[in-house]
Amino acid sequence: xxxxxxxxxxxxxxxxxxxxxxxxxxxxxxxxxxxxxxxxxxxxxxxxxxxxxxxxxxxxxxxxxxxxxxxxxxxxxxxxxxxxxxxxxxxxxxxxxxxxxxxxxxxxxxxxxxxxxxxxxxxxxxxxxxxxxxxxxxxxxxxxxxxxxxxxxxxxxxxxxxxxxxxxxxxxxxxxxxxxxxxxxxxxxxxxxxxxxxxxxxxxxxxxxxxxxxxxxxxxxxxxxxxxxxxxxxxxxxxxxxxxxxxxxxxxxxxxxxxxxxxxxxxxxxxxxxxxxxxxxxxxxxxxxxxxxxxxxxxxxxxxxxxxxxxxxxxxxxxxxxxxxxxxxxxxxxxxxxxxxxxxx
Amino acid sequence: xxxxxxxxxxxxxxxxxxxxxxxxxxxxxxxxxxxxxxxxxxxxxxxxxxxxxxxxxxxxxxxxxxxxxxxxxxxxxxxxxxxxxxxxxxxxxxxxxxxxxxxxxxxxxxxxxxxxxxxxxxxxxxxxxxxxxxxxxxxxxxxxxxxxxxxxxxxxxxxxxxxxxxxxxxxxxxxxxxxxxxxxxxxxxxxxxxxxxxxxxxxxxxxxxxxxxxxxxxxxxxxxxxxxxxxxxxxxxxxxxxxxxxxxxxxxxxxxxxxxxxxxxxxxxxxxxxxxxxxxxxxxxxxxxxxxxxxxxxxxxxxxxxxxxxxxxxxxxxxxxxxxxxxxxxxxxxxxxxxxxxxxx
DNA sequence: CTGTTAGCGCCTTCAA
DNA sequence: TTGAAGGCGCTAACAG
Numbered sequence: 156x157x158x159x160x161x162x163x164x165x166x167x168x169x170x171x172x173x174x175x176x177x178x179x180x181x182x183x184x185x186x187x188x189x190x191x192x193x194x195x196x197x198x199x200x201x202x203x204x205x206x207x208x209x210x211x212x213x214x215x216x217x218x219x220x221x222x223x224x225x226x227x228x229x230x231x232x233x234x235x236x237x238x239x240x241x242x243x244x245x246x247x248x249x250x251x252x253x254x255x256x257x258x259x260x261x262x263x264x265x266x267x268x269x270x271x272x273x274x275x276x277x278x279x280x281x282x283x284x285x286x287x288x289x290x291x292x293x294x295x296x297x298x299x300x301x302x303x304x305x306x307x308x309x310x311x312x313x314x315x316x317x318x319x320x321x322x323x324x325x326x327x328x329x330x331x332x333x334x335x336x337x338x339x340x341x342x343x344x345x346x347x348x349x350x351x352x353x354x355x356x357x358x359x360x361x362x363x364x365x366x367x368x369x370x371x372x373x374x375x376x377x378x379x380x381x382x383x384x385x386x387x388x389x390x391x392x393x394x395x396x397x398x399x400x401x402x403x404x405x406x407x408x409x410x411x412x413x414x415x416x417x418x419x420x421x422x423x424x425x426x427x428x429x430x431x432x433x434x435x436x437x438x439x440x441x442x443x444x445x446x447x448x449x450x451x452x453x454x455x456x457x458x459x460x461x462x463x464x465x466x467x468x469x470x471x472x473x474x475x476x477x478x479x480x481x482x483x484x485x486x487x488x489x490x491x492x493x494x495x496x497x498x499x500x
Numbered sequence: 501x502x503x504x505x506x507x508x509x510x511x512x513x514x515x516x517x518x519x520x521x522x523x524x525x526x527x528x529x530x531x532x533x534x535x536x537x538x539x540x541x542x543x544x545x546x547x548x549x550x551x552x553x554x555x556x557x558x559x560x561x562x563x564x565x566x567x568x569x570x571x572x573x574x575x576x577x578x579x580x581x582x583x584x585x586x587x588x589x590x591x592x593x594x595x596x597x598x599x600x601x602x603x604x605x606x607x608x609x610x611x612x613x614x615x616x617x618x619x620x621x622x623x624x625x626x627x628x629x630x631x632x633x634x635x636x637x638x639x640x641x642x643x644x645x646x647x648x649x650x651x652x653x654x655x656x657x658x659x660x661x662x663x664x665x666x667x668x669x670x671x672x673x674x675x676x677x678x679x680x681x682x683x684x685x686x687x688x689x690x691x692x693x694x695x696x697x698x699x700x701x702x703x704x705x706x707x708x709x710x711x712x713x714x715x716x717x718x719x720x721x722x723x724x725x726x727x728x729x730x731x732x733x734x735x736x737x738x739x740x741x742x743x744x745x746x747x748x749x750x751x752x753x754x755x756x757x758x759x760x761x762x763x764x765x766x767x768x769x770x771x772x773x774x775x776x777x778x779x780x781x782x783x784x785x786x787x788x789x790x791x792x793x794x795x796x797x798x799x800x801x802x803x804x805x806x807x808x809x810x811x812x813x814x815x816x817x818x819x820x821x822x823x824x825x826x827x828x829x830x831x832x833x834x835x836x837x838x839x840x841x842x843x844x845x
Numbered sequence: 846c847t848g849t850t851a852g853c854g855c856c857t858t859c860a861a
Numbered sequence: 862t863t864g865a866a867g868g869c870g871c872t873a874a875c876a877g
Contacts, residue, residue, distance in 0.1 A: 165647075167854060178864050183856065193862060208645075213623045214568055215854035217559035218869050233587055239578050246605065250612075255619060258603040260591065267595075274600060278558045300553075302510075385786035411785075418791040440756075441730035446763040512870060523848050528872065538846060560870035563853045 166209045175203050186211065217279060224254045226467055227275030230286040231263050231351065232382065237409065237437045237456055238286065241308060244460025245284060252468050254281055261288060263349050263382065272297050282467030284308065284460075289352050290315065304470035304477070306463045310356045311482045318466050318479040320459060324353050327452045327485040328360025331434045332406050334450070334487055336368050338494040340404035340432045344375040346391040346416070347408035348383035354408050357436065361406055375399060383408060388415020389422075396423065404432035404493075410439040413449055417492065433492040447491025455483050511554045520548050531556065562624060569599045571812055572620030575631040576608050576696065577727065582754060582782045582801060583631065586653060589805025590629060597813050599626055606633060608694050608727065617642050627812030629653065629805075634697050635660065649815035649822075651808045655701045656827045663811050663824040665804060669698050672797045672830040673705025676779045677751050679795070679832055681713050683839040685749035685777045689720040691736040691761070692753035693728035699753050702781065706751055720744060728753060733760020734767075741768065749777035749838075755784040758794055762837065778837040792836025800828050 172179040177196070185192045185200040192200070203209075217223035228245055230238040242258070249256055257275065261268035268288055275283055276297070283301065286308045287294060298305050298316040305317035310324050335343050345361045347354045358376070365371035377395040381387050388411060396402055407413040413435030417427065425431040427447055435442060435451035442449035462481070470477055489495075517524040522541070530537045530545040537545070548554075562568035573590055575583040587603070594601055602620065606613035613633055620628055621642070627649045632639060635658060643650050643661040650662035655669050680688050690706045692699045703721070710716035722740040726732050733756060741747055752758040758780030762772065770776040772792055780787060780796035787794035807826070815822055834840075 165854085168856095169854080179854090180856075180865085181863060184863085187856090191862075196862085210618065210622050212563070212854050214559045214562035215869095216856075218557070218563050218871085219854075219856035221856090221869070223559055233578065233584050234581075236579075236581070239584070242578055246607075256603060258601060262591075273555065277555050386789045389789045414786060415789060418786075418789055421791040441759060441763075444731045444734045444760060444763055446766040510870085513872095514870080524870090525849085525872070526847060529847085532872090536846070541846085557870050560853090561872075563855085564870075564872040566853070566873095 165212070166207050167212075168209070171200070171203050171207055171209050174207065175199060221279060222281055222471075223279045225257050225275075225278055225280045226254050226464065227272075227278075227280045227283045228256055228258045228285075229268065229271050229275070229283070230260050231288055232260050234382065234384075235409070235411070236439050237454070240456030241286065241460035241463075244457040244462070245464045246460075247457070248461045248464035248468065252464075254468065254471075263288065263351065265289065265291060269293055269297070276301060279303075281471045282306070284463045284467060287315070287352065304467050304475075306466045308459055308463055310352060311480065312356075313352075314480070317476065318470070318481075320463050320466065320481045320483065322454060322483050322485045324356035325360040325363070327436070327454070328357040328406065329364040330360075330485070330487050331436065331450075331452050332361050332364035333367075334489070335404045335406060335432050335434055335493060336364065336370075338404075338428075338432055340493075341370060342372075342375065342399065342402050343370070343404040343406060343432075344377065344395050344399060344402050345406045345408070346376075346388065346395060346412055347378045348381055348387055348412070350378070350380075357408055375402070383411050385411050385415040385418070388412035389419040390415075392416045392419045393423075396425075403430065404434070406434050406436075408436060410435035410437045410442050410449060410451055413451065413492070414441060414445065417445060417447075417449065427492050428494045432494065435492075438488055442488070442490065445492075450490045450493040451488050453486040453488050455485075459483060510557070511552050512557075513554070516545070516548050516552055516554050519552065520544060566624060567626055567816075568624045570602050570620075570623050570625045571599050571809065572617075572623075572625045572628045573601055573603050573630075574613065574616050574620070574628070575605050576633055577605050579727065579729075580754070580756070581784050582799070585801030586631065586805035586808075589802040589807070590809045591805075592802070593806045593809035593813065597809075599813065599816075608633065608696065610634065610636060610639075614638055614642070621646060624648075626816045627651070629808045629812060632660070632697065649812050649820075651811045653804055653808055655697060656825065657701075658697075659825070662821065663815070663826075665808050665811070665826045665828065667799060667828050667830045669701035670705040670708070672781070672799070673702035673751065674709040675705075675830070675832050676781065676795075676797050677706050677709035678712075679834065680749045680751060680777050680779055680838060681709065681715075683749075683773075683777055685838075686715060687717075687720065687744065687747050688715070688749040688751060688777075689722065689740050689744060689747050690751045690753070691721075691733065691740060691757055692723045693726055693732055693757070695723070695725075702753055720747070728756050730756050730760040730763070733757035734764040735760075737761045737764040738768075741770075748775065749779070751779050751781075753781060755780035755782045755787050755794060755796055758796065758837070759786060759790065762790060762792075762794065772837050773839045777839065780837075783833055787833070787835065790837075795835045795838040796833050798831040798833050800830075804828060 168179040259271040307319040311321040438453035513524040604616040652660040652664040656666040783798035
């Protein structure tokens, strides 16, 4: 075992200071507030730091300074590319700051969500970004007490604790369904996976648009307790078509499901978009290049994450816990999975 | 601002202890080593903790105990579902431990990888899980010095620092290409995105299998510096087919590319698998339910992540930095995107 | 089973 | 611009 270094002591600020004959606080300052140390001394210190391989102990720093520089990010899952997009935005913003991300997911379980939040709060986080599962009292209470800024990425029409950021999923879904109606589809179903805040809002939008058109029928909805996946899309479509033989379109809670539907339609011999329309949600990478392309709702995921991190970082710098609600815009992207020219009745 | 609590002091162990007339170490023990405190006292303490809303300060704990309970996980990206699968495994194992995950990605940038590793090491991590970009001297040096166990998820034929875990990407790729050859395809191309350890090993496997068959031709390879995506799959296939009109199959670095190829084949009017064979890599969710299904290499991603976390957690408990190399098995999954019955020459 | 003592490594505050 | 003193909240090590 040539690489063991068990016996080695960690190099501390004091070690560096002693080697140079200065005090440890000066070394500390040279590292964190370089402008407060004379440039000649600073250069010597930095060289010595490099030389001795000094690495700051973040736990000690956090304890002494009372802030850890950790941003806790909690989402329901990572198996969903939509949340990945958000994470990518958060990361991008955090990269150029001196903070770090601590990530966790709740796996669509409320208890886990609560537990994770508690763990975050144990660490004097600089801030928290939460894409929550639902509006729960216990979560709200916990966030209300949190000694740091909190940003929730959630439906914009809800009013959660702290800052929030999002689109109206209800409106977005209604827009999608109205598009299907405008294309001339009539028996429009909806498929969805595990129940959560966002999927329920989307369902409401679907139901509202179908009611407007006088075509609402609860039997057109097919859901499942599983987490969404391409495979689930296939399964749900099979189930729905079997139950509702005259189904002529489907609004999918997300693009993964929609992709599954696309494949299943081919297997079933349903022609898309002529006989059958498909609309997804999120505008993932593949929606633009599938054959046919997938009509879907574009959600500015990256911007959402980026902006959420921005809000946290700014609020942390200012030391407050501002209230703030920010609406982002969605967009319907029309592609080949729905008819190009709306039919005239 | 009714929710500000800026003036509030944090509840400490000592506060709880004072309220009960015991010493703080006893409260500490009641929380961490309950069996060492009499059950009556323990019950009183736990109640008081609950009552006062005490939450341990993890930074203080880390400083005092010299371990943070943080497992640093570093992967190239999260936009790739393959890494998500690994993460899911890591999470699952970590969930039932008292550790936390600190996640970061290098975004396929070596400098970022190095920087992140340095940040992890600043935090007295309990361990590190690394899916590295390449075998780099600076990274190896840093890991060699790391005062914690390190697990690398990497190609198994390489011998990285610390523990490692993985499959032979070279062999897996060769297996895939031999399958295409056995199906009777002859002009078999390969497409890939950003260069990295794993993609290069796959290329070697491809090249080896093609040489065996006497059909190796460098012009059959089409790559791009972009990160892989479904869209890139479409683009690379278009480019390749244009350059090599008699191309009759393609081995894709991963399933995202393969899905793009599948769509593009449809657009180009190439019949899969009759006129054109496609083999992916990873066996993502959609490979099993696309139409046609995607022949691909199954990689035990979840198990990889789970096992990596297991190794870290175990090594951390034992306090050592064992050397350990563990091979996992891949499997060729034959589906509709390659011919069912191998042709006889 | 419970308590005492003494830091962990750094930063805040105040002083020079 | 630099330094001295003290403490952040917790736990290891050792007593009783």
